[in-house]
Structure formats: structure tokens, C-alpha cells
Amino acid sequence: MASVEVREIVKQFGENAPAVDHISLTAQDGEFLVLLGPSGCGKTTLLRMIGGLEPPTSGDVVIGNHVVTHLPPRARRIAMVFQSYALYPHMSVHDNIAFPLRAQGTPKAEQEKRINWAASILGLDGLMKRKPRQLSGGQRQRVALARALVREPSVFLLDEPLSNLDAQRRASARDELQQFQRSIGTTTIYVTHDQVEAMGMGDRIAVLNLGTVRQIGTPQEIYDDPADTFVATFLGSPPMNLVERGTMLHGFRPEHFSPAAWHDAANPFERFSFVPHREEYLGAERLIYGEVGDEKVVARFPATTQLDFSIGHPVEFGVATRHMRYFDAESGVRSYETP
Amino acid sequence: MSAAAAQPYEPDISSTKRGGKAARRGVLYLAAIFFSVFAALPFAWMVFTVFKSNQDLYNGQNVPFRFNEGSPTLDNIRLLWNQTNYPTFLQNTVVVSILVVIITLLVAVPAAYSLTRLVGRWGENLGIAIFLVYLIPPTLLFIPMTRVVAVLGLKNSMFSMVVVYPTFTIPFCTWLMMGFFKSVPWDIEEQAMIDGYSRVGAIWRAVLPVSLPGILTVIVFTVALTLHEFVYALAFVTSSSEKPVSTGVTTELIRGDVFFWQSLMAAAAIVAIPVALLYTLFLDRFVAGFTLGAVKG
Numbered sequence: 001m002a003s004v005e006v007r008e009i010v011k012q013f014g015e016n017a018p019a020v021d022h023i024s025l026t027a028q029d030g031e032f033l034v035l036l037g038p039s040g041c042g043k044t045t046l047l048r049m050i051g052g053l054e055p056p057t058s059g060d061v062v063i064g065n066h067v068v069t070h071l072p073p074r075a076r077r078i079a080m081v082f083q084s085y086a087l088y089p090h091m092s093v094h095d096n097i098a099f100p101l102r103a104q105g106t107p108k109a110e111q112e113k114r115i116n117w118a119a120s121i122l123g124l125d126g127l128m129k130r131k132p133r134q135l136s137g138g139q140r141q142r143v144a145l146a147r148a149l150v151r152e153p154s155v156f157l158l159d160e161p162l163s164n165l166d167a168q169r170r171a172s173a174r175d176e177l178q179q180f181q182r183s184i185g186t187t188t189i190y191v192t193h194d195q196v197e198a199m200g201m202g203d204r205i206a207v208l209n210l211g212t213v214r215q216i217g218t219p220q221e222i223y224d225d226p227a228d229t230f231v232a233t234f235l236g237s238p239p240m241n242l243v244e245r246g247t248m249l250h251g252f253r254p255e256h257f258s259p260a261a262w263h264d265a266a267n268p269f270e271r272f273s274f275v276p277h278r279e280e281y282l283g284a285e286r287l288i289y290g291e292v293g294d295e296k297v298v299a300r301f302p303a304t305t306q307l308d309f310s311i312g313h314p315v316e317f318g319v320a321t322r323h324m325r326y327f328d329a330e331s332g333v334r335s336y337e338t339p
Numbered sequence: 340m341s342a343a344a345a346q347p348y349e350p351d352i353s354s355t356k357r358g359g360k361a362a363r364r365g366v367l368y369l370a371a372i373f374f375s376v377f378a379a380l381p382f383a384w385m386v387f388t389v390f391k392s393n394q395d396l397y398n399g400q401n402v403p404f405r406f407n408e409g410s411p412t413l414d415n416i417r418l419l420w421n422q423t424n425y426p427t428f429l430q431n432t433v434v435v436s437i438l439v440v441i442i443t444l445l446v447a448v449p450a451a452y453s454l455t456r457l458v459g460r461w462g463e464n465l466g467i468a469i470f471l472v473y474l475i476p477p478t479l480l481f482i483p484m485t486r487v488v489a490v491l492g493l494k495n496s497m498f499s500m501v502v503v504y505p506t507f508t509i510p511f512c513t514w515l516m517m518g519f520f521k522s523v524p525w526d527i528e529e530q531a532m533i534d535g536y537s538r539v540g541a542i543w544r545a546v547l548p549v550s551l552p553g554i555l556t557v558i559v560f561t562v563a564l565t566l567h568e569f570v571y572a573l574a575f576v577t578s579s580s581e582k583p584v585s586t587g588v589t590t591e592l593i594r595g596d597v598f599f600w601q602s603l604m605a606a607a608a609i610v611a612i613p614v615a616l617l618y619t620l621f622l623d624r625f626v627a628g629f630t631l632g633a634v635k636g
Contacts, residue, residue, distance in 0.1 A: 052533075053532065053533075072532070072537065073532045073533045074535045074536060079533065082526045082529070084524060086529070087527070089527075090548045090549055099534050099544075100535050103531075103534050103544075104535050
């Protein structure tokens with residue numbers, strides 16, 4: 001068990017803008033930290049630098065209070081699961097799981113004990129003689145996890161391990177993976193571009209864009225108190241509405257946007273003249289797409305709610321002041337003053 | 340117009356599906372049979388010739404694919420084995436092949452690996468440039484090579500071939516291996532490094548086993564190139580005890596204008612058949628499906 005820290009780490013490929021630009025962050029001992037961002041934001045590069053597969057241009061990687069920046073991957077006591085699972089195609093499931101133990105020179109009897117332990121945790125007992133090509137996507141993922149687990153690493157690095165699974169399988173894999181991490185308590189850094197995975201699994205989320213950390217916090221902090229317009233619009237589906245008023249962007253979540261008549265006069269709220277254009281029924285909820293002034297906004301209602309306005313006709317909407325978030329219109333940075 | 344529009348849309352696939360498919364299959368099989376026979380005929384002719392007596396072979400009325408007076412006979416093989424240096428030629432060829440294979444693997448595999456993995460965009464172009472070297476005809480190259488062989492003191496020794504043959508096997512096999520290495524996902528190499536090996540260890544444990552079909556292909560091609568090479572062997576080796584099969588049998592079994600056709604064919608068949616088996620057995624079995632299942636699903 002160990003904490004993982006990167007200090008002012010930079011990675012530059014050629015003359016391009018740096019892929020990772022002075023990032024500093026820490027994953028506490030036992031924490032499940034998610035690196036979330038759009039593709040090309042530098043999250044995989046950051047993970048690869050922590051793993052030692054990519055040398056940083058500058059800055060340091062610290063694992064368990066040891067600077068490991070110049071150590072090769074094998075000396076870092078980490079396990080990594082790649083997006084592709086990277087199983088050795090010429091080896092059986094058993095030999096795949098045994099691979100890191102053989103590399104360490106673990107005695108044969110001890111090897112078998114640990115392989116059986118890892119295989120039983122991940123439910124691979126009946127599959128040990130199969131080759132990777134005879135396994136389903138979910139089974140391959142579990143083999144990759146067993147191989148990561150078997151050497152009892154101090155850190156898990158996971159690079160979008162669920163992205164090759166179909167939607168149904170992904171939901172159960174999310175659950176399994178999180179329970180698995182909780183039960184073994186190993187520090188885990190998890191890279192994804194999927195906000196549902198990030199929100200559902202992370203103890204904390206670091207939102208990355210263009211090689212920098214935009215915000216780091218618990219899923220609730222990130223969702224409720226975004227640090228800037230990038231985070232506000234990257235998380236949430238549909239994302240936060242932003243309406244420009246003067247020099248400020250007024251931000252609010254679709255679920256807080258409702259007819260002014262519904263608001264209690266005792267609680268202050270901000271008014272918007274909303275023109276609904278289109279309704280989208282999604283089973284549990286309905287989304288109303290429309291405009292405030294020239295800006296597109298979305299309102300979200302539970303499907304059971306009776307709506308007392310009609311599409312195409314302007315209606316007064318409001319958002320409780322405590323749900324309003326304000327951003328500087330130019331920089332996009334959060335402003336804590338109420339205009 | 341309106342009546343046609345009211346009809347549910349149904350593409351007319353009956354003609355393309357049934358009649359067309361059978362006809363296309365037929366043509367395909369006919370073509371395959373024609374080319375198989377076309378390719379096999381010379382070999383069959385060679386094998387029949389091996390067992391023919393002189394009376395049979397030199398009678399213009401006889402069909403080449405049937406045995407007639409005095410045939411079949413093993414006399415030709417006996418002549419080849421007992422009255423020429425053929426066993427020595429074979430032995431020389433085997434020794435040269437093995438050494439050339441070893442040298443080629445030692446150079447071409449690391450070269451191909453580094454060209455595909457480490458040089459990036461330049462690797463591809465360098466690989467093609469290396470392959471172009473293979474295309475320079477040996478009839479041009481043997482002149483400068485003669486100097487090299489002389490300086491190394493290998494004139495009239497089969498080891499001159501061990502030195503010279505890698506000059507064309509290495510470029511060709513490097514280029515060949517590059518294709519195989521390209522199909523090996525980077526991930527499994529990095530995974531092996533995470534799992535506890537150095538880069539060299541990762542290549543040895545993870546990349547090379549997956550590239551085994553490529554390595555086998557390189558071995559087969561190197562052996563084949565070594566077997567059929569003629570110009571260098573003719574230029575550098577004159578004494579019978581040092582010759583490989585390709586130059587040995589042609590000098591010993593063509594005496595003036597007398598061709599010992601049957602024994603020549605026997606010499607060729609004895610070499611060709613193992614190579615043909617090597618091709619069919621190894622390549623088919625190993626090339627397919629080896630990297631399947633390494634990544635994704």
C-alpha cells in the first residue's frame with residue numbers, strides 16, 4: 001500500500017504543446033482516484049509516466065515516499081491494466097496470471113497458491129487452461145485484473161479497462177471493479193473519458209483538459225461546484241446550462257431549471273424567459289430543449305411531473321439562487337460573488 | 340407509378356444469389372485446378388524422370404509421365420550418391436544454411452524490431468531502403484565481394500558463402516520481420532515490462548513468442564534463398580569438396596555436352612521435397628491466428 005504523487009510533472013512530445021503541463025496531484029493510500037477528461041487531454045500520458053512507460057520531460061513521480069522518476073516500470077511495484085487487456089496470446093490463462101510471479105522468481109508452490117487465490121477472487125477457476133482468444137471480453141478483463149492482483153502491487157493503474165465491454169456488461173463490471181478495489185484496499189488510479197464511470201467509482205475525480213488539472217475533488221464537489229466552465233459542461237448529461245449576462249456566465253443544472261410559478265417566494269430565485277422548442281421523453285425523465293435569449297438551454301423533469309406550459313410559447317422559468325453558479329465570461333473561471 | 344410505389348420494396352437477388360454463385364464457384368475451382376496442375380506439372384515431370392532408364396527417357400515417343408522399358412529404376416540415384424560428391428554437397432549446403440540462418444536471425448530480428456518500434460516514422464522508409472539492397476543483382480555485387488572474400492582469406496571455402504549470403508538474406512528478412520513485428524501490439528511488451536522484465540526481457544518473453552510465425556518464415560526463406568543461390572557459389576568456390584548442391588551437381592553431372600538428366604533431377608528433388616514440406620507444414624499451421632486474442636475482442 002502506498003500513496004502516489006506527481007510533482008510539477010511535464011511531458012512534451014516534439015515541438016507541440018505539452019501533453020501534460022505541470023500537473024501536481026496526490027492519490028492517498030487506498031484511494032480510488034479517477035483521471036477524467038476528453039481524449040487527448042493527457043490522462044493516459046500521465047498514467048504512463050506514473051507507470052514508468054514514458055519518461056517525464058520534467059517533474060517527479062513519488063510512490064510511497066520514494067522518488068521513482070528514474071526507476072524502470074519493473075522496480076515500481078505497480079500493476080497496470082491496459083485498455084486492450086494486453087494478455088499474452090501464446091499463453092494460457094494460468095500462465096498469463098503466473099507471468100509476473102515468474103518474473104519475480106517466486107517459488108513454484110507459492111506461485112500456485114497465489115494464482116489460485118487471484119483466480120478464485122475473480123471467478124476464473126474453470127478457465128485456467130484456455131487461451132485468451134477463447135475468452136469473452138469480460139473474461140479477458142478479469143484475467144487482466146487477476147494478473148495485476150497476483151503480485152500484490154502497491155498501486156493499480158487502470159487505463160480505460162471497461163471501454164471494450166458492451167453497455168450491459170460495463171455496468172456490472174463497474175460494480176465488480178469497485179467492490180474488488182474496496183476489498184483489497186490498493187491505491188488505484190483509473191483513467192477514463194466516461195463521466196458515469198468517474199462519478200460512480202471514484203473516491204475523488206481529477207478533471208483534466210489540455211494537459212492541466214482543471215479541478216480535483218469528490219464526485220459531488222465536481223458536479224455541484226465546478227471550478228470553471230470546462231468542468232461545468234464536461235460533467236452532467238445534459239451538461240450545465242450557461243447563460244451570458246453582462247460580464248458573467250450564469251450557470252445552472254437542467255434539474256434546477258423549472259417554471260417560476262413553482263418557486264416559493266420565500267426562497268430567492270433568478271428569473272429567465274424560456275422558450276421551449278422540443279421535448280425529449282426518456283422513460284424516467286423528460287428533457288425540454290429551448291432557448292433563453294439566444295442561448296440554448298435544457299430543463300430536466302421527472303417523467304411523472306405534470307408540465308403546465310406548452311412547446312413554442314415563452315414561459316417564465318426560474319432557478320433558486322443557491323443553485324446558481326457564476327463564471328467569468330472571458331476566462332471561464334468560477335466567481336464566488338453574486339452579481 | 341403509384342401502383343409501383345405501393346409495392347413493398349423487395350430487391351431481386353434471386354439471379355445473383357443462386358445461379359451466379361454456383362457459376363462463380365465453378366470458375367473459381369476451374370482456375371484453381373488449372374493453376375495447380377500448371378504449377379505441379381514440372382515437379383511431377385522431375386520426379387518421373389528420376390526413375391527413368393536412358394532407353395525410356397531418350398525415346399521421343401514415350402509419354403514423360405509413364406514408365407516404359409527399363410523403368411522404374413534406382414540406378415540414377417545410385418549414380419548420384421556413389422559416383423559424385425553429392426553427399427558432400429548436401430552436407431556443405433546444410434552447414435552453410437544453418438550458419439546463414441543463425442547469422443540472419445541474429446541481425447535481422449533485432450534490426451526489424453528497432454526499425455518498427457524505436458525509430459518511429461523513419462523506420463518504415465529505412466525498412467524499404469534496406470529491402471531495396473536485396474534487389475541489387477548478385478551478378479553486379481560479386482565483383483566487389485570477391486575482394487572481401489579474398490581479404491578474409493575465404494577463397495575457395497564454403498565459409499565464403501556464409502559471409503556473402505547474409506548480404507541478401509538480412510535485408511529481405513529484416514523487411515519480412517518488420518511486417519510481423521508491426522502486428523504485435525505494443526501493449527503486451529509494455530505489460531511485460533510492468534510485470535517485471537527489462538525491455539530486452541520483455542522482447543524475449545512476450546514479443547518473440549508471439550512473432551514465432553515470423554521467425555519460422557524467416558528460417559524457411561533463408562534456407563530457400565541459400566539453396567537456390569548460384570552466382571556467388573560459382574564465383575567463390577571451385578573445389579568440389581567445398582561446393583553446395585546448386586553448383587556441385589551442375590558441374591559434376593554435366594560433362595561436356597552430356598547431361599545426366601535423371602541424376603540431375605534426383606539431386607534437385609532430394610533438396611526440393613523437404614523444402615516443399617517445410618513450407619506447407621510450418622507456414623500454414625503457424626501464421627494463422629497466432630496474434631488473435633492478444634488485444635480487444
